[in-house]
Amino acid sequence: MNTIFRRIFYLLNRRRFEQELFDDMEFHREMAAQAGNRNFGNTLRLREEARDAWGWTWVDRFGQDLRYSIRMLRQSPGFTAMAVLILALGIGVNVAGFGFFNLMILRPLPIRHPETLLRFQRQSPGNFSDNFSNATVAFYREHSTMLSAVLELNFANLTIEGEAKPLHANFVTANFLSELGAVAAPGRILDPVRDDTPDAEPVVVLSHGYWERQFAADPSVIGRMIRLNGKPVTVVGVASPEFSGLGLESPDVWAPIARQPYFFNYNQALTDFSERGLNVQMWGRLRPGATPRAAEEELASLTSELRRQHPEDIWKDERLPSRPGGYAVGIRHEMYPVFGLVATLGLLILTAACGSLGGLLLARGVAREREIHIRAALGAGRGRLIRQLLTEALVLASVGMFAGVLLGYLVLRGLILWTGLPAWLDPSPDWRVIAFAVSLGLGTAVLFGLMPSLQIARQRHRASILRQFLIGGQVAASCGLLIVAGLLVRALNHAAHANPGFEYQKVISVDPALVGYTPAGARAYFDTLESRLARLSGVESVALVSNPPLGNRWTVMAAEIAGRSIGIHINHVNPAFFDTMRIPFLRGRNLLRGNKGEIAISESLARLQWPGENPVGKQFRLGTEACTVVGVTGSARLVSPEDSDAVEVYRLPDPDLLPSMVALIRTSGPPEGLVHTIESAARVIDPKLFPEVRLMKEAYRGKLQDAEYMAVGVIVLGCVALFLACAGILGLVAYAVAQGTREIGIRMALGARPSDIMAVVFARFLVPILTGSLVGIGGAGALSQILRRVLYGIGNIDPVSYVAAVGVLGGAAALAMLLPARQALRIDPLHSIRHE
């Protein structure tokens, strides 16, 4: 240990120690000379050897190399700028991707102790749900010893007087804000004791954004009475702007869940254990020392106790699995392929960047041949030369890394602004991003620096294998990326113009959100709505559906049919649905009211399940229930039009489902004019409700938005890859031309025509480019398998995309080869032969 301290002490006082050593040895020499011993050793060398004992010589050498590298790079600003640009792109793209991943999944939310927060889910064999009834959660809160706090959250829309737009409220347990460490600025947050009783004074806490938008950040709003859903409530505070809540969607206000019935006039909701009760999401805070597993076990035994009391509301063998709750997005298994895809795309870009840079460095190596020869002649060992070249790569990588982190930050910031993600997401790089960038930078420095360095230092860079690999790798990477980009663009184009199997241009959806309604009440509501709407001119038909087309709700049953895993989308509809959505019956008949156990299936499912047979009258199992197929409809991917593997099953709704149904209205003319009329018609039936009225057209556009983001992202990546590949090819062709100057000169002297020369230059690159393209095509074919489900029915082997991508790549590559190859034609034969 002391040795290390002495060593560091030496480093800090290096100048003095070196001087002392110099004096010592000088004295020694003088004395020896006096005694008649002449010494002809190299003083400098002896001194260096003595200094070596301290083990700091590398610092000097490194400093030397560093200064030399910087000087060399400054001497050729064009090369340096290009190399840094290439690196910045390669690293920046990956940093942005990783940064986003980090923001969403790795970095905990800015709340208090995110690590001890758990999010719970209900699960039993065959069932899962994020929704608990408030009464159930209250039972857990009362009896759990492993959880120090239990949090609930329920989204609801409220009306505020004088505003047409709904207000997004988060009804939460009164401990929610304080448990998550929210602070009020100004006013107070919800009080876990005072605000938690059903007869407490009704209060709300405003979000900072809403306070600014609605009240122009007026501090006097604290203590003021406002009317929500017509009920007076007191504003008690504003949450500080950094407070994130527990997800990406920030609400306008937080209000205690205990007073939610006050706004909606329902009384049983808080104490009802069934699905009709208030649906909430549940989080728990682990007591210090408790493990998630222990909490799950405790909750499982509490659940079985609860099932004894409420056998019809708690599922058989229900368990409450937990996942970390303090993150913006909980990680789920379905996401892995997407992560894999994004990581692969990033890696492809990085590969292209490394290859491109390797090419540039090789080309530069030729220019530096003389310098290296001279250095070698002056006695620089191979190790020293490689170290020098590696240092140069390291300097480049460091600058590239810095630029890459900056680029990644800018991209991420732009992305957050563009997609409207909440402002508390902080895109500035944290230690994870920095560590990621540094390891990428070091990795690339070794990858692109080492191989050319070895070649140059060995003075054997004429071996063309490396060049072939560099080109092949880049071409493969950019070819793959371009194909994927092409597929996504095609899918988007297809989705915008093709028929999704249903007609959405003239449909309006009305989601009344009948929270707290009984099935009978809901039935009455919808009957009234239907009869009122039917009287409006311009309304053609009205239907009910449980998972509205293009909405955010779905019920999917995973099934294995003919060896493929298929998502069967189950939708509960009334018979008017098919006509309203213009989904034709291809065989059989419509569902009949009152006939339970009847289902209609989509033609796509019929084809998979009973190829070549008439499915009408056949039995189909839905979970534990055997149903009879009475009709076959046209395939219409209602909920996820992008997933070509999705198939549909339609059945009549159970009465229990009625409160969560959505009405669909087909208009005879343009639907825009009817939105307001329909909205007020729906409001009049129950003024407490805030029905969400949407044009299906717009929902479809919103759905395409996701695909658009993705397509734009991949197109950008594709262009970056193409640019990198071209830069690399350009560099390598220039290298080959520079290297072959003599050969070309001889050919020209012997009478070769320009076209012959070009052919010679091109021929060397044909094989790697062709091989690279083939590998890229194969890779894209495999990669796009993951994409199948977002391609709106375009096959992942869509020939148009493949041909287009290869064409673009080929053209760009030819251009990149042509430019430097033309240099070859300007070679003066005599000069070139004499020159070497």
Place this chain on the structure above:
Amino acid sequence: MHKKEMPSGALALLILRVLRAGPMHGYAIAQRIHLLSSEVLRVEEGSLYPMLQKMLLKGWASSEWGISETNRKVRFYRISPAGRKQLAAGWSDYGRVHEAIQAVFRGA
């Protein structure tokens, strides 16, 4: 034995042993070893100073300013407690190896 390369372990032992008599500057150490070995062993600059640096690093010796016979300000090296320990350990190691080699020669 003129200009014979000495194993570095042995050189360290010799330097430490010489320093045990009192602090000494580099040239004096070389002279002393030369003299004590009846002018057989000769310590060159090229091995003496790296070894002295190494001993400073390991903490076997420390350096201090002193005045030489020729009235010059030079560095004197002084053996440290760690150096004494190293000398004892090294000497007994050396003795064991020496005896072992002797035993082999006697037996063969």
